[in-house]
Every structure is written in C-alpha cells, then in structure tokens.
Amino acid sequence: MMSLPTARRATGPVVFTALTATGLFLFGNSVAAAATTSFNNACVAGSVIGPVYKPVPASVVVTAPPTVTPGQQFTYRIQPGPESYPDRDSGATTVQLSRLKFDFEIPANATFDSAAVVSGTDAGLGGVAPNILRINSAGNVDAAGTILRLSGNNEVIANSPTSSTNTDGGITVPKTKNGANSATNFQLPAVDVTVTAGASGVIEPHVRVAGNAALTNNPENYSTSLASATFLGAKQWAPTQCVPKDGATKPVDDAPLNAGGGPLATVQIGGAEKTDTTTTLTVSPSTVEPNQDVSLHATVAPAPTGGTVQFLDNGVAIGSPIAVTGGGASLTHAFTTPGAHSVTAVYSGDDQHNGSTSTAGVVTVNGAPGGGSSGSAGSSGFGSLRDLLGS
Secondary structure, rough: EEEOOOOOOOOOOEEEOOOOOOOOOOOOOOOOOOEEEEEEEEEOOOOOOOOOEEEEEEEEEEEEOOOEEEOOOEEEEEEOEEEEOOEEOOOOEEEEEOOOOOEEEEEOOEEEEEEEOOOOOOEEEEEEOOOOEEEOOHHHHHHHHOOEEEOOOOOOOOOOOOOOOOOOOOEEOOOOOOOOOOOOEEEOOOEEEEEEEOOOOEEOOEEOOOHHHOOOOOOOEEEEEEEEEEEEEEEEEEEEEEEOOOOOOOOOOOOOOOOOOOOOOEEEOOOOOOOOOOEEEEEOOEEEEEOOOOEEEEEEEEOOOOOOOEEEEEEOOOOOOOEEEEOEEEEEEEEEEEEEEEEEEEEEEOEEEEOOOOEEEEEEEOOOOOOOOOOHHHHHHHHHHHHHHOO
C-alpha cells in the first residue's frame, strides 16, 4: 500500500495490498455461526507528490453464537482476511510492510471482559508480536476505551503515542517473494473477544467506524499500514489509511460506508423472535350422556417441536398438561355433570413458538342440570297414589 514518487517528481507507482483468500477459524462452539463480510476499502497512500487513492478488496470473518441469554458471558472471534503485496509495481521494488493496525469496536449491549490473539491464525508476519490493546479515540491505552486495537504494541502510523510514518516498527510483513508476478502473502491473526450480554437487544461487532474513523483518509481509520519500497536507489515511504467505502475515485469524507462498515455479525440477546401459532380444538362426540367418553384433540400450527396443551372445562383444568407431539395433543375425558361445557385448549409455547388458545368448543351432556325429577313426573306419581287410596 504505497505511493512512490519518481526522481523527477512525476506521478509515482502505487502498490496496494490485496486479498487472496478467506480464512475461517472456529473456537469449539458447536452452535457458533461464521459470517463472512466481503467489501472494498477506500485506501489512500501518502507520498511526496500528494495522496494517491485506490479501492482495495477486503474481508472479515466473525464467528459468534446466533443467540445468547441476558447476562451470559460468551466469546466471538474476528478474523481479518488474508492479504498480499507484489514484488514490483510500476518500476518500484517493494521492501516490506510495517506498522500494521486493525481496529474494531467493543459492541453495544455488552460488557467487555477480555480479548486475546489466537495462536496459529496468522501467517507471514514479523517484527513485534501482535497483541490486543483497549484504547480510546485518541489511540491511547484506556481501560474505559471503546476500541480494541490489533497491532504490535501500538506502533502504528498515526492515532497513537508511538506513531511514525518514516521508520519501520510494530507488526511487519517481511518480503518473501521476488520476481515478476510474485507476491508476498500474509494474514493478521484472529482475535477472541469475550463479553457479557446485556439485558436485551442485539450485539453487533463492527470494525472501527465511529466518529472520525468513518472519514476518508483519516488517522482513525480502522486499517492502516506503512509500505516501503526502493525506486532508482532511493527508499520511499507510503503511510496508508483505509476505510470501508466504495468508489472508482476517492470518496468524499461523508460518503456512506459499505457493508464492511456495518454489522459483521448479529447476536440476538434472549433468542430470536418467536413464531405465532394457532390452536384448533376438535371434540367428538359433542353430545353425550353423563360419564360417556369424549375425545378432545388440539392441533397447533405451525407444528412446534415442544410445549404442552392444557385442556380446560369452563376455565378449570382437565387433568395435567399434555406434551405436543407431531403438532397435536389428545385427551379422553368423561363429563359427569349434565349441561353445556365450554372446552378450550391452551398451547404453552416453546423457545421458538408463542402460545395460543383455541376457540371454545361445546360439549353437551344430556340430563337436567343438577339432576332430580321433572315437575311433570311428580304429578304423575301423586295421581297413582290417589288411585291406590281410592280418593
């Protein structure tokens, strides 16, 4: 990533890093999901003839659980994509990259606990071993900072108390390839970030894009480095700053961010939104004699994989809840009291479905409510008694 002036101060050759592959590193969580975000960086390389712009492809992989519970501590992984730089570009011979930096934000709705570089996930690096620092917007180490910086002890090109644009330092990428059409490949390591989920909402990891970091060619941009090369025997330096924006020409400062500046993953606190259900009740037969069995069946749609159904008679539970299997639950019940019985089925819901209550079904039990003889039957009995007495 550089702009190198010629000895005659003409427009110089430019060398930029480019992505060559996508890496994926899981951390042993069977329910974690990997999300790859591919995008373009708007990179501006400094030079003695002024800034030179070029769009550069980029990618980031975030591996995180899709859902967590409020107050749950969990770990997600962020992995910058692999990159490379060529042996030569427009007559200049590259020397190396140094002072590499990758900033990302501590996400909202979470409390930061710790972060660690993942061993064995980097390639082609030299210089200072990569480490993670918690910093503030000025680039100073700060226990209350909102930014995590992957660098070599904060030795970067800007936005740091140990910055430089004309000396090597920090994380370096020593040149390993020489010759036409050859490239030196490298990859920054993955970082495991451990946080504690808040009470509600979503947790969305981002690269650093808050405030000035969203501006084009700004020291607070999330990705920066220092490229060096030789041209006509002279060494040239090209401090480079990259922001996730699109454009064939240099984007203006307030140009919108692309997908690289948006959420790199979404972790739902409290689980995903549940699906509504409908419960339908069937009774058979609907008219019976006292103590005659009646079949009650509830159908829940869409069919859930869990939950129970409680049948009710005029709001009073009939037995215990019945587990839902195959989208339904059944119960055989004998009603003893004559009259109309309003029966409903109440589905409890599960971790993916909301509960629901059926429309009432009516079971009619024959016989006068409360039992006893009818008035007409009593008159008939007194008539027979008078006949017997002869009155």
